[in-house]
Amino acid sequence: xxxDTLAKVPAAPRVPERADAxxxxxxxxxxxxxxxxxxxxxxxxxxxxxxxxxxxxxNVVADYFTSDSVLRGLWLTLWLTAVVMVLGFALGxxxxxxxxxxxxxxxxxxxxxxxxxxxxxxxxxxxxxFNIGALYPQILGVKTVNLLSPVAVAVVGxxxxxxxxxxxxxxxxxxxxxxxxxxxxxxxGLSRLRRLRRxxxxxxxxxxxxxxxxxxxxxxxxTSIVSVIAVNDLLFSAQLIYHRTYQVIPLLMxxxxxxxxxxxxxxxxxxxxxxxxxxxxxxxx
Amino acid sequence: MSVMVDIRSVHKSFGSLDxxxxxxxxxxxGEVTVVLGxxxxxxxxxxxxxxxxxxxxxxxxxxxxxxxxxxxSGDKLYELPEREVLKQRTRIGFVFQNFxxxxxxxxLENVIEAPVAALKRxxxxxxxxxxxxxxxVGLADKADTYPRQLSGGQxxxxxxxxxxxxxxxxxxxxxxxxxxxxxxVGEVLDVIRDLAGQGTTMIVVTHEIxxxxxxxxxxxxxxxxxxxxxxxxxxxxxxxxxDRTRAFLSKVL
Numbered sequence: 374x375x376x377d378t379l380a381k382v383p384a385a386p387r388v389p390e391r392a393d394a395x396x397x398x399x400x401x402x403x404x405x406x407x408x409x410x411x412x413x414x415x416x417x418x419x420x421x422x423x424x425x426x427x428x429x430x431x432n433v434v435a436d437y438f439t440s441d442s443v444l445r446g447l448w449l450t451l452w453l454t455a456v457v458m459v460l461g462f463a464l465g466x467x468x469x470x471x472x473x474x475x476x477x478x479x480x481x482x483x484x485x486x487x488x489x490x491x492x493x494x495x496x497x498x499x500x501x502x503f504n505i506g507a508l509y510p511q512i513l514g515v516k517t518v519n520l521l522s523p524v525a526v527a528v529v530g531x532x533x534x535x536x537x538x539x540x541x542x543x544x545x546x547x548x549x550x551x552x553x554x555x556x557x558x559x560x561x562g563l564s565r566l567r568r569l570r571r572x573x574x575x576x577x578x579x580x581x582x583x584x585x586x587x588x589x590x591x592x593x594x595x596t597s598i599v600s601v602i603a604v605n606d607l608l609f610s611a612q613l614i615y616h617r618t619y620q621v622i623p624l625l626m627x628x629x630x631x632x633x634x635x636x637x638x639x640x641x642x643x644x645x646x647x648x649x650x651x652x653x654x655x656x657x658x
Numbered sequence: 659m660s661v662m663v664d665i666r667s668v669h670k671s672f673g674s675l676d677x678x679x680x681x682x683x684x685x686x687x688g689e690v691t692v693v694l695g696x697x698x699x700x701x702x703x704x705x706x707x708x709x710x711x712x713x714x715x716x717x718x719x720x721x722x723x724x725x726x727x728x729x730x731s732g733d734k735l736y737e738l739p740e741r742e743v744l745k746q747r748t749r750i751g752f753v754f755q756n757f758x759x760x761x762x763x764x765x766l767e768n769v770i771e772a773p774v775a776a777l778k779r780x781x782x783x784x785x786x787x788x789x790x791x792x793x794x795v796g797l798a799d800k801a802d803t804y805p806r807q808l809s810g811g812q813x814x815x816x817x818x819x820x821x822x823x824x825x826x827x828x829x830x831x832x833x834x835x836x837x838x839x840x841x842x843v844g845e846v847l848d849v850i851r852d853l854a855g856q857g858t859t860m861i862v863v864t865h866e867i868x869x870x871x872x873x874x875x876x877x878x879x880x881x882x883x884x885x886x887x888x889x890x891x892x893x894x895x896x897x898x899x900x901d902r903t904r905a906f907l908s909k910v911l
Contacts, residue, residue, distance in 0.1 A: 556758065562665065562776035652762060653761045653805065654761065
């Protein structure tokens with residue numbers, strides 16, 4: 374059969390003479406143009422409806438955008454995010470080191486921690502910590518209720534949750550570093566701490582930063598969950614106002630806009646951090 | 659001449675795989691020993707036991723009179739704490755097949771890292787001697803570039819400078835040219851030849867037979883975890899006594 378088909382294949386077209394005098398015309402793509410126009414029209418309609426819909430009450434949004442109580446809420450959201458990230462990654466790095474150690478007990482404890490705290494929804498965890506007094510009315514002779522304010526509950530609950538995810542991110546980063554790097558450092562007589570600080574972590578950061586940036590943005594928005602235990606964050610401040618004034622949508626827009634602004638700033642920051650840790654990675658050839 | 663490296667009945671296995679089955683070897687100060695052998699013969703593992711990157715299961719190795727990785731008390735060998743092992747390693751330079759330069763540090767930072775961090779040399783002193791070393795391997799103008807911007811041959815020369823920065827008494831080369839494009843092998847061999855000419859004590863694991871013939875004082879042929887034959891290159895390479903050596907040489911020459 375193959376010889377049959379081969380016989381029917383026409384002779385290969387000859388390269389035309391004077392090939393250098395021919396002009397190449399790119400393929401026309403009418404579908405691309407149509408799709409672009411449709412999407413732009415739809416986008417225009419959406420923006421138009423948002424701007425023209427009086428119910429958004431943009432003037433109210435403007436009034437409250439920089440009001441004291443909103444800014445106080447924003448401030449709490451920002452520092453809560455920062456504290457949770459720092460503590461979460463500190464605990465997460467420790468858990469990652471446990472997991473990568475040779476000690477089977479430390480390994481198992483780290484694995485168990487990550488399993489447990491990734492299994493419990495953060496909302497459930499916050500409510501449990503909030504009601505911890507029911508389990509332990511007193512800790513070291515102090516009433517638990519006095520020991521754990523709602524803000525403290527928020528820090529503890531979010532940090533424990535964050536650490537479980539941070540542990541995996543840091544572990545992944547450390548595993549991404551070539552084993553030969555550690556051997557070379559050992560052969561040069563560098564101490565364990567120096568190897569970790571100077572050789573492993575800077576290289577691990579390249580794979581840690583993108584997911585950590587993701588987590589940072591997730592945490593920023595995730596802190597809004599603390600409004601359920603009456604912690605005065607950005608969302609809860611907006612809620613307090615609209616419970617009084619019934620201007621629900623404009624105040625949710627105030628919170629939304631602030632979350633967007635902060636997320637954008639963090640995104641820019643991440644770009645520069647990534648650039649810093651990417652030094653030495655571009656090859657000349 | 660005094661003995662720099664003394665290897666006595668060294669055994670090493672990975673699980674059920676016996677990689678070294680009793681190695682005895684002496685390397686005299688100022689001599690170049692080249693280790694040849696088919697892949698899987700244990701030559702790289704042997705090299706790695708000399709600076710305790712691999713622990714031996716049995717036997718002992720001493721470098722410049724000091725037992726490597728262990729302390730002897732009676733007829734027991736106690737493993738040294740890591741701090742002590744690291745100190746011993748600063749006297750032994752190791753050059754890897756795949757260079758293992760630190761990619762996030764510049765060439766200069768790579769070379770001064772160990773003198774500054776492990777030997778606690780003042781930074782400016784370390785920088786001065788690093789620049790001299792880079793000049794010696796022909797890369798004085800590359801001090802501020804990152805390793806990935808260099809060719810493989812240049813990277814390996816930086817790795818040699820990095821090993822020399824500790825002023826080691828012994829240099830170990832683990833197939834230093836095996837990861838290089840053929841046209842880059844020569845520049846690395848030139849540097850090693852230069853070091854050999856200056857009386858540096860070296861053990862070189864390589865597949866470059868011609869190079870072995872040229873620089874070796876002693877050629878060691880290994881197969882299946884044992885030393886099959888050793889002696890001056892004129893004997894081992896040109897008039898081998900063992901069938902195993904002849905068979906290997908007929909394939910690679």
